[in-house]
Amino acid sequence: MKVTIIGAGNVGATCAEVIANRRIASEVVLVDIAEGYAEGKAMDIMQCASNSKFDTIVKGSSNDYSLTANSEVVVVTSGIPRKPGMTREELIGTNAAVVKSVMESALKYSPNAIFVMVTNPLDTMTLAALKITGLDRKRIIGMGGALDSARFKYFLSQKLNKPVYDIEGMVIGGHGDTTMIPLIRYATYKGMPVTELLSVEEQEEVCKSTMVGGATLTKLLGTSAWYAPGAAVANVVESILNDFKRMIPCSVLLDGEYGQKGLCIGVPCIIGKNGLEEIVEINLNDKETEKFLASVEAVHNTNKELTV
Numbered sequence: 001m002k003v004t005i006i007g008a009g010n011v012g013a014t015c016a017e018v019i020a021n022r023r024i025a026s027e028v029v030l031v032d033i034a035e036g037y038a039e040g041k042a043m044d045i046m047q048c049a050s051n052s053k054f055d056t057i058v059k060g061s062s063n064d065y066s067l068t069a070n071s072e073v074v075v076v077t078s079g080i081p082r083k084p085g086m087t088r089e090e091l092i093g094t095n096a097a098v099v100k101s102v103m104e105s106a107l108k109y110s111p112n113a114i115f116v117m118v119t120n121p122l123d124t125m126t127l128a129a130l131k132i133t134g135l136d137r138k139r140i141i142g143m144g145g146a147l148d149s150a151r152f153k154y155f156l157s158q159k160l161n162k163p164v165y166d167i168e169g170m171v172i173g174g175h176g177d178t179t180m181i182p183l184i185r186y187a188t189y190k191g192m193p194v195t196e197l198l199s200v201e202e203q204e205e206v207c208k209s210t211m212v213g214g215a216t217l218t219k220l221l222g223t224s225a226w227y228a229p230g231a232a233v234a235n236v237v238e239s240i241l242n243d244f245k246r247m248i249p250c251s252v253l254l255d256g257e258y259g260q261k262g263l264c265i266g267v268p269c270i271i272g273k274n275g276l277e278e279i280v281e282i283n284l285n286d287k288e289t290e291k292f293l294a295s296v297e298a299v300h301n302t303n304k305e306l307t308v
């Protein structure tokens with residue numbers, strides 16, 4: 001199983017390392033526009049192999065896409081990250097141009113691949129990738145909700161003082177500081193609703209921390225996060241390669257689901273060998289629907305700035 005990761009920066013290289021460490025694929029090709037950078041990252045990861053005990057082959061390429069030929073999955077992490085004080089939406093101009101150039105090259109060599117988009121602003125870049133390639137919506141999946149849900153579960157575990165593994169929770173909506181929707185009503189600790197275990201104030205604190213999770217880390221790190229994003233992408237890739245059909249909130253093109261059309265936004269998806277296997281339409285109450293509609297409007301507004 002071959003995976004290409006375009007963009008060997010913080011998120012791309014971390015994703016490659018997680019895929020290798022967890023033996024999710026037999027081969028990973030890292031591609032970057034910066035001369036020698038992807039080769040360097042690949043060599044560094046390969047020098048983990050004897051200690052970490054994996055046999056995945058990680059290769060690097062300075063913009064030569066021939067090495068990526070016939071990848072089953074292509075991950076797109078190329079583009080600029082935000083700096084403290086910025087929103088993800090401010091990255092649109094630079095990153096849309098990057099996404100355009102890399103999608104065309106990657107598709108040429110891997111015509112049957114499933115694409116996992118990571119570059120921000122995520123929902124708009126996922127739509128851009130669909131427009132650029134004309135591919136079926138099943139084959140282009142935006143990774144945002146997998147990360148946001150991981151953060152949600154982390155903040156819930158902190159507040160409940162319980163292991164994160166015993167917690168379930170999901171974040172839908174746009175992958176933006178104000179557009180994501182942590183579904184607290186559906187979150188559980190060992191099957192028990194967290195709404196019965198936390199006060200309303202505590203629930204609000206968890207949701208707020210989740211929504212600004214990326215901005216908080218960007219302020220602390222000076223650039224955006226990479227460990228949790230890399231692991232979240234690897235999880236999506238794993239579900240595709242193994243046809244696990246995991247339910248993961250992902251940004252996909254809606255065609256009537258949730259009453260919406262013509263935008264990519266985070267909704268619960270079944271992810272398997274065909275990419276998007278199914279969109280799961282969960283019941284949203286009035287308050288959640290109101291938030292979802294506001295998120296849809298905000299994502300549509302960002303999409304209007306797209307020129308590709």
Ligand SMILES: NC(=O)c1ccc[n+]([C@@H]2O[C@H](COP(=O)([O-])OP(=O)(O)OC[C@H]3O[C@@H](n4cnc5c(N)ncnc54)[C@H](O)[C@@H]3O)[C@@H](O)[C@H]2O)c1
Nearest residue numbers: 007009010011032033077078079080081118119120143229
């Ligand atoms: N969707 C998410 O949940 C999520 C999470 C984290 C980061 N991100 C986004 O992912 C992107 C990458 O973040 P990062 O922290 O890895 O940034 P980074 O700067 O560490 O890495 C980006 C890499 O892309 C490369 N690149 C730029 N243009 C390229 C091109 N045309 N072809 C090939 N490579 C190219 C750069 O040389 C760089 O090495 C950002 O847009 C960031 O906002 C999204």
Ligand SMILES: O=C(O)C[C@H](O)C(=O)O
Nearest residue numbers: 082088120214215224225
């Ligand atoms: O916060 C960012 O800009 C990067 C990413 O979208 C994240 O949520 O970590």
